[in-house]
Amino acid sequence: MTRPGLTRKERRWIAITGVASAGAEMALKVHVGSALRSGDITIDELREAVTHFAVYQGYPRATVFNAAVEEA
Numbered sequence: 169m170t171r172p173g174l175t176r177k178e179r180r181w182i183a184i185t186g187v188a189s190a191g192a193e194m195a196l197k198v199h200v201g202s203a204l205r206s207g208d209i210t211i212d213e214l215r216e217a218v219t220h221f222a223v224y225q226g227y228p229r230a231t232v233f234n235a236a237v238e239e240a
Contacts, residue, residue, distance in 0.1 A: 177208045184209075184217070188233045189225055196233065201240045211237070 170176070180203045187195040203209040214237045222230030 176206075180206075180208045181217075184214075185221065188221060188229060188236075191229060191232065193232055193236070196236045197239065200236045204240050211240075214240075 174182075180199070184196070184199045184203065187199055200214065204211060204214070215234075218230055218234045218237055221233055
């Protein structure tokens with residue numbers, strides 16, 4: 169289902185950063201994998217996001233995010 173206001177890619181980013189910020193490891197794996205399989209987000213974009221995320225959320229949460237990206 170689509171709604172006006174945000175693209176599917178923007179919605180993906182919101183979901184990924186939300187679950188990563190919450191430390192929801194399993195949900196993060198699902199969202200990262202889905203984003204990659206759908207082609208909405210590339211692996212290079214996710215890797216850059218991990219670096220940026222680390223600045224605001226810290227190293228421990230960023231390592232969980234990075235592990236989900238590399239596993240996917």
